[in-house]
Amino acid sequence: KQEVTQIPAALSVPEGENLVLNCSFTDSAIYNLQWFRQDPGKGLTSLLLIQSSQREQTSGRLNASLDKSSGRSTLYIAASQPGDSATYLCAVPPGGSQGNLIFGKGTKLSVKP
Amino acid sequence: GAVVSQHPSRVICKSGTSVKIECRSLDFQATTMFWYRQFPKQSLMLMATSNEGSKATYEQGVEKDKFLINHASLTLSTLTVTSAHPEDSSFYICSARAPGGGGYEQYFGPGTRLTVT
Numbered sequence: 324k325q326e327v328t329q330i331p332a333a334l335s336v337p338e339g340e341n342l343v344l345n346c347s348f349t350d351s352a353i354y355n356l357q358w359f360r361q362d363p364g365k366g367l368t369s370l371l372l373i374q375s376s377q378r379e380q381t382s383g384r385l386n387a388s389l390d391k392s393s394g395r396s397t398l399y400i401a402a403s404q405p406g407d408s409a410t411y412l413c414a415v416p417p418g419g420s421q422g423n424l425i426f427g428k429g430t431k432l433s434v435k436p
Numbered sequence: 437g438a439v440v441s442q443h444p445s446r447v448i449c450k451s452g453t454s455v456k457i458e459c460r461s462l463d464f465q466a467t468t469m470f471w472y473r474q475f476p477k478q479s480l481m482l483m484a485t486s487n488e489g490s491k492a493t494y495e496q497g498v499e500k501d502k503f504l505i506n507h508a509s510l511t512l513s514t515l516t517v518t519s520a521h522p523e524d525s526s527f528y529i530c531s532a533r534a535p536g537g538g539g540y541e542q543y544f545g546p547g548t549r550l551t552v553t
Contacts, residue, residue: 357542366442366529366546367480412479421540423470424531426479 325350325417329427336403337435344398344411344430350418351394357424358387358398359412367412371398403434438464438534442545449520450553456516457548459530465510466532470542471503474527483528486513520552 326349336342346356355374359367371380371387373396379388386399400407410431414424439462449455459469467488472480484505485493492505504516513532517524529547533540 354540359544364527364549367544369541369543372541414480421533422468423482423485424480424542425482428479 325353325415325425327413327415327425327427329411329413329430331430332428333431333433335433335435338403338405340403340434341399341401342403342432344400344413344432346396346398346413346427348394348396348413348415348425351391352418353391353415354421356387356389356396356413356415358385358396359414361410361412361429363410370411400432403432405434405436407434408432438462438532438541438543440530440532440543440545442528442530442548444548445546446549446551448551448553451521452519454516454518455520455550456514457528457530457550459513459515459532459545461511461532461534461543464532464534466513466534467510468533469507469513470531470533471505471513471515472529472531474529474547480529483515517550520550522552525550525552 328347330345357372358370373380373389384401389396410429412429414426441460443458469486471483473483474480483498486505486507488507494500507513531542531544
């Protein structure tokens with residue numbers, strides 16, 4: 324059964340710092356991995372999708388890496404801004420499936436001005 | 437990118453009544469939609485998988501007679517919470533799957549906040 328773990332659960336950094344969020348999953352037979360952002364009381368905003376054949380994806384100040392064999396992904400945020408404050412969720416499909424997503428509990432990020 | 441809408445965004449209902457939530461894919465056809473539930477400070481948990489033209493598949497512990505799902509078209513799935521109770525108060529989010537880039541990406545609606553009084 325696929326399980327997703329995110330570390331740390333919460334992170335507080337001063338504005339301008341670079342930071343890394345971690346995600347691990349137990350079943351490495353995944354088709355892809357997605358990183359989402361969720362603002363309080365809001366829905367999900369898709370940040371990056373990494374297909375299983377890819378090792379990383381970049382969008383602006385965000386870079387996500389995927390090491391499928393070790394069951395790990397990282398989300399790197401460069402030059403953090405107060406507007407980056409949100410909960411970041413990592414999600415993968417069940418192993419060997421392209422069905423629903425299984426989510427980690429998220430990392431709550433606070434970037435202080 | 438693909439857009440998924442949900443309606444209503446927020447609903448308050450009395451215990452014992454039923455509430456219908458709509459999920460629409462606006463610019464693509466989705467043969468499969470998913471319904472998730474998120475309790476405060478928890479992550480999203482899958483409730484059911486909705487397939488167009490067939491019965492939904494429910495996750496273990498989710499009552500199919502309480503959470504009625506209808507996927508009548510390729511762009512619309514509905515979730516009806518019947519005989520709602522305060523413990524059903526939660527954030528309900530749908531997603532639709534669309535092909536692209538060699539695999540499938542899921543696009544999420546903005547969510548519906550249900551409060552049962």
